[in-house]
Amino acid sequence: MSPLNEFPRATIDDVARKAGVSIATVSRVINKTGQVAESTVSRVMSAVTELQYSPHAAARGLASRRTNTIGLVIRDISGEFFGPMLRGIESATREYGFDLLIHCTYSTQSDETYHSYPLGEHNSDGIVVFTNSLDQSEIQRLYKSHFPLVLLHRSPPAGLDIPFVAFENKTGARNLVDYLIEKRGYRHIAFLRGPQGTEDSYWRELGYREALFAHNIEFDPRLVVVGGFEESQAYIAVTGLLSQRVPVDAIFAGDDDSAIGALQALKDAGIRVPEDIALVGFDDIRPSRYLSPPLTTVRAPIETAGYESVRQLINIIQLGKAEKETLLPTELIIRRSCGAPD
Amino acid sequence: MSPLNEFPRATIDDVARKAGVSIATVSRVINKTGQVAESTVSRVMSAVTELQYSPHAAARGLASRRTNTIGLVIRDISGEFFGPMLRGIESATREYGFDLLIHCTYSTQSDETYHSYPLGEHNSDGIVVFTNSLDQSEIQRLYKSHFPLVLLHRSPPAGLDIPFVAFENKTGARNLVDYLIEKRGYRHIAFLRGPQGTEDSYWRELGYREALFAHNIEFDPRLVVVGGFEESQAYIAVTGLLSQRVPVDAIFAGDDDSAIGALQALKDAGIRVPEDIALVGFDDIRPSRYLSPPLTTVRAPIETAGYESVRQLINIIQLGKAEKETLLPTELIIRRSCGAPD
């Protein structure tokens, strides 16, 4: 009936039979566990090749209580951020010989009969949780069951001692705003926040405020609006900001996506960038260098962060421990949008 | 020793015991297979909830001979193409209740003792193969073992009857070049090929040639150079083309990435786009609309193609059949780079 299994795969028994040994020996050879005579090894190996034998992952997992798989939980696949991040995650995963299972929590279809946990001890050896893709209670549940966990671009909920990986957001933002003030002479710098509760946004704003404070510039709440880390929302936010008639000579968009929306809003309002108002972003996504003018921003090591999160996770799985906190440095990328010469 | 299993998960036995039924009944309730009394169902369900039971994927797979997982094989994770494609793939996967396993074939580490097949009947119910991520022999092996397979953005090797999903590349290119000739009056149109053996490039070039032919423009091989679907290579190719002093009034870059490189080459050579030479691409990736001038291109339904490939694959898995060929239509996106008014 099922289209599967019309031509059954070779099993460990087939290999054992063909090589004239027991399945235990085959297992030893395949997994390089225990001593096996040279001649036996080669007999087994040729049987493996001949039969095109590949161990059945489920059987292996069941017997060894290890899945050899790590899971990635994300909210959805979107934006310029995702590709590089996954590239880092995948390469670490493969480098350490694990498989990669991906799960998006976007549309939680609630027509399930029972609350199924998509990723967990039943199908992976540990998971990387991206920002707020999993709610607090689920993180807590996994944590309490001692399931290996690493958080990417978010810190753990209060009281939970879970390793996490993030950018040096505050320092990056601080350096950027310092530069705007010191080298380019701006004093009325607006900030475009990310969505409510985004940690990245929180720390970037803190860096922004610190820079203002360090230069004796009073923080003006009217200059902080919500750009939502997103093009269209940023457009609206900046349009609104301009209509307020508050003096603004530069805009720090919390991320490059919102910078793109901001740029459009400025252009549509007939404002020249950077002559009338300067614009800077954060992340250095692909389109940023192609904008007119090219965008000054802070380059975040997105791929490295992904890689590192998996490395830490595998440390937990294999050694039982990892760095509690991995903060990756950023780099200031100066382009024309801040008024710098080409 | 192992950090795992310090707090063992609930098994089907635990649930059965707590609900006062046999494990067979629990299985029936969970999988909605077979008749179970209303009252029994609710007893089982509350036991499940209470114990936070989640079926062990490996055990399930071993017993049922189904993994409930589909695999994606790609060469590497790169470019603007990847994100949207994966979004489509993931959403179909989730919609049909399958898990998604990803494998990159980029650096085939050959230090494996035996040739391991990363994705196959041992860990997935079927796989989607992206372009040329898997060599012919491996595709053949899987095909011959009747393993469910769908090819994405490539057609099957000769003689193998494998369903595939792709864009209407030829029609898209044909429409684009027709437009350049008919509406914008260009006659000396260059073409930037993709890497050797790329099917997308092959069909796009065919559309380009058809359009020339249909308008009695002789095909000039000097106008076809290799842009490699990549920024830096396209830069070099276009720079070389310009130095040849062959008349060119428009460039059709085989994809948008190479269009970006071409644009830079033109600018660096002091050539105005579109006044001196027009430029068009294919794909409509994110940066294209932000270039100066914004890029005329052909929008390809990248996400839909991903979605569709999984849908076809699941049809094979569940019904044993699928469309042999799914070609998705493209859309002409006119922007300033081809000389069109804003």
Place this chain on the structure above:
DNA sequence: TTGAAAGCGCTAACAG
């Protein structure tokens, strides 16, 4: 409508 029991293919003691 329910339960008993036989595996699924493999790993990991434990013997030899």
Place this chain on the structure above:
DNA sequence: CTGTTAGCGCTTTCAA
């Protein structure tokens, strides 16, 4: 160095 054997947690006949 090698073989025997007992499960891993679940699905699926087959009986009741």
